[in-house]
Amino acid sequence: MQFTDLNLDKRLLATIEHLGFDKPTDIQQQAIPAAMNGHDLIASSKTGSGKTLAFLLPAMQRLMNNRALSKRDPRVIILTPTRELAKQVFGQLRLLAANTQFKSVLILGGENFNDQAKTLAKDPHFVVATPGRLADHLTHRHLYLQGLELLILDEADRMLDLGFSKQLAQINTAADHRKRQTLMFSATLDHAQVNEFASELLSKPKRIAIEHGHSEHQDINKRFYFVDNLEHKEKLLSYFLTNEAHQQVIIFTATRSDTERLAQLLNEQGFNSAALSGELMQSQRNQIMDSFTRGQLKILVTTDLASRGLDLLNVSHVINFDMPKHTEEFIHRIGRTGRAGASGEAISLVGPKDWLSFKNVEGFLQQKISFDSVDGFKAKFTGIKKKKPLKAKKVNDKKVHSKKQDKRPKQQIKQKVNFVSDSAGDLPVMRRKAKLAPQDIDESNE
Ligand code: ADP
Numbered sequence: 010m011q012f013t014d015l016n017l018d019k020r021l022l023a024t025i026e027h028l029g030f031d032k033p034t035d036i037q038q039q040a041i042p043a044a045m046n047g048h049d050l051i052a053s054s055k056t057g058s059g060k061t062l063a064f065l066l067p068a069m070q071r072l073m074n075n076r077a078l079s080k081r082d083p084r085v086i087i088l089t090p091t092r093e094l095a096k097q098v099f100g101q102l103r104l105l106a107a108n109t110q111f112k113s114v115l116i117l118g119g120e121n122f123n124d125q126a127k128t129l130a131k132d133p134h135f136v137v138a139t140p141g142r143l144a145d146h147l148t149h150r151h152l153y154l155q156g157l158e159l160l161i162l163d164e165a166d167r168m169l170d171l172g173f174s175k176q177l178a179q180i181n182t183a184a185d186h187r188k189r190q191t192l193m194f195s196a197t198l199d200h201a202q203v204n205e206f207a208s209e210l211l212s213k214p215k216r217i218a219i220e221h222g223h224s225e226h227q228d229i230n231k232r233f234y235f236v237d238n239l240e241h242k243e244k245l246l247s248y249f250l251t252n253e254a255h256q257q258v259i260i261f262t263a264t265r266s267d268t269e270r271l272a273q274l275l276n277e278q279g280f281n282s283a284a285l286s287g288e289l290m291q292s293q294r295n296q297i298m299d300s301f302t303r304g305q306l307k308i309l310v311t312t313d314l315a316s317r318g319l320d321l322l323n324v325s326h327v328i329n330f331d332m333p334k335h336t337e338e339f340i341h342r343i344g345r346t347g348r349a350g351a352s353g354e355a356i357s358l359v360g361p362k363d364w365l366s367f368k369n370v371e372g373f374l375q376q377k378i379s380f381d382s383v384d385g386f387k388a389k390f391t392g393i394k395k396k397k398p399l400k401a402k403k404v405n406d407k408k409v410h411s412k413k414q415d416k417r418p419k420q421q422i423k424q425k426v427n428f429v430s431d432s433a434g435d436l437p438v439m440r441r442k443a444k445l446a447p448q449d450i451d452e453s454n455e
């Protein structure tokens with residue numbers, strides 16, 4: 010299939026040609042016609058497979074084909090979990106909109122609220138935003154969504170993970186009319202929370218799943234190394250940076266404070282690195298991302314703030330200095346390399362504190378993972394063995410119970426057993442429900 014087979018306006022085709030794309034990717038081939046036919050979509054495909062154009066092209070086309078429902082309200086809203094991703098999507102949108110009459114604006118947390126109100130008063134057709142800030146503007150009646158035709162949620166699952174379901178519901182309610190179409194995109198859209206949410210927001214959605222988040226991304230070479238402790242991690246990290254040919258590198262740590270510390274350490278060792286975290290002022294965040302995008306900065310040390318969506322073509326290595334707390338972020342983190350058919354290396358360091366997260370990732374990927382090692386950096390740690398099955402213990406427990414008479418309500422006793430058996434089984438679910446310490450979450454938005 011060619012782009013010319015998709016019934017797209019010639020102005021859009023001209024931009025695509027200018028971008029140098031030969032043919033639509035798989036997700037584009039399927040999602041573009043489905044979206045143009047007016048379906049709500051839950052669409053997933055692997056990282057770096059062109060999801061952005063898969064929603065931007067039908068959105069542009071819809072505006073060209075149809076008359077606006079309202080003269081003033083935005084016609085398309087695109088939401089993303091982070092400011093950095095919103096900026097990137099906005100950049101692509103601007104390219105597509107360049108030859109058209111459509112106005113687009115970017116509304117992000119961390120920027121001047123009143124300036125944004127003025128921009129919104131100019132009645133843009135497209136709004137690209139982070140959900141918290143857009144919801145604030147709705148509350149202040151800086152925009153109305155009765156005329157909204159298309160609501161697009163990029164990295165929808167991550168927005169839910171970050172706790173934006175309330176804001177998303179508010180946006181949904183403000184645009185609650187029959188002509189609205191809703192599109193959800195991510196590489197990982199197959200967990201229960203997403204389905205529940207989708208059933209609220211979408212009507213008779215069509216599901217398009219090109220490749221599951223679980224399945225192999227053939228172009229990314231995943232390697233895992235045991236480590237004993239923090240010092241061991243740091244040594245191994247310098248070893249890789251010194252001995253492996255690389256272009257740009259993204260290093261993911263568990264917490265914001267670790268990003269600073271590690272970036273400083275690497276700079277002391279003569280590497281060119283900077284820390285990006287939600288703690289920084291927006292101007293600093295912009296400056297760091299700009300210099301990384303331009304290639305002046307070689308190594309970006311960050312949290313899951315940067316795990317989603319960022320399209321950085323020269324990232325040859327992703328290093329999980331710490332394993333991710335949210336299992337599916339593994340897929341997204343390593344997906345910062347191997348973009349658009351390129352190949353990449355994904356190195357994960359697994360110490361005792363990472364073990365549970367590692368096991369979750371292993372379960373999520375549905376494969377047995379084997380570990381690599383580097384001479385001179387072998388770890389004593391080789392994983393934590395599973396506890397003995399509960400069976401034998403249960404007999405003992407029974408005895409104890411019969412002697413002592415457990416006064417707890419039945420429900421409570423049962424719960425405890427469930428919890429123990431869960432920890433050997435369905436871990437991703439448990440992790441998702443677990444509350445993370447505030448310092449572990451890098452709030453990327455407001
Ligand atoms: P995803 O959202 O699936 O992670 P992106 O939309 O960020 O992927 O696209 C990844 C890269 O692929 C971008 O650099 C984009 O410009 C490029 N790309 C998109 N569509 C095509 C295409 N049809 N052919 C070649 N490259 C493409």
Ligand code: MG
Nearest residue numbers: 060061163318
């Ligand atoms: Mg994307």
